[in-house]
C-alpha cells in the first residue's frame with residue numbers, strides 16, 4: 001500500500017499519488033551531497049536549512065519557489081488557516097501544529113522525528129491539510145480538529161478526504177512506563193498489554209470518527225525508531241547519542 005521510493009529519497013502515499021494536482025512527501029535524513037538533510041532551524045544554521053527545504057520542494061514538485069508555511073510546533077491543537085489574499089506569514093508561525101489551505105503554490109510543512117506527519121487532501125474542494133501529531137497531539141485530537149476546520153471553513157465533506165500517515169513512532173517502540181496515568185482516557189483503547197501504545201491506530205480512529213472512510217486512509221507503517229538509518233527519530237537518535245534533526249512532511253496544491 002505504501003510507497004517508499006529509494007530513488008526519490010522520500011516517502012509518498014499511494015493514495016495521494018493518484019492526484020497530479022498536488023505534491024507531497026516525507027523527507028529521508030540523508031542525501032549524497034548533504035550529510036544531514038534536516039528541515040528544522042533548531043538544528044543547523046538558517047542558510048543550510050533553507051537550502052535543504054528548497055532542495056526537497058524541488059524534488060517533490062519540480063519547483064523550489066512555492067511559499068513554505070511552517071511553524072514553531074508546540075504539541076498544541078492550534079491550526080493555521082491560509083486563504084487567498086492573506087499575507088504570507090513571516091518566518092515560522094508561533095505556537096501552531098497544523099495548517100489548512102486551498103491556495104495553490106503554497107507548501108504546508110511540518111517537522112517531525114517520531115511524531116506523526118499527517119497529510120490530508122480533499123480532491124473535490126481542492127483543500128490540503130498538514131498535521132504534526134505527536135503523542136500529546138494524539139491526546140488532544142489535533143488530527144480530528146484539523147478535519148473539522150476543513151469541513152467548517154472550506155465546506156469539505158470528510159468522506160471525500162484522503163489521509164496519509166507518514167513515517168512515525170510505531171506501536172513496536174511506543175513504550176510508556178505507566179500509560180494509565182501518563183495518557184488520557186481517549187488513548188486507553190490503544191494501549192497494549194506490554195505498555196506499548198498504538199498511536200497509528202488511534203489516528204485512524206480519530207479520522208474515522210470525523211467521517212473519513214477507512215479505505216481513504218493510508219498508513220506508511222514505517223516506524224522511525226526501527227528505521228533510524230533512514231528517518232530522523234527522537235528516540236532512535238538519542239539512543240545512539242544525540243537528537244540530530246527533523247524530517248519534513250510537505251503537502252501543497254500545484
Ligand SMILES: [Zn+2]
Nearest residue numbers: 172173223226
Ligand atoms: Zn519500531
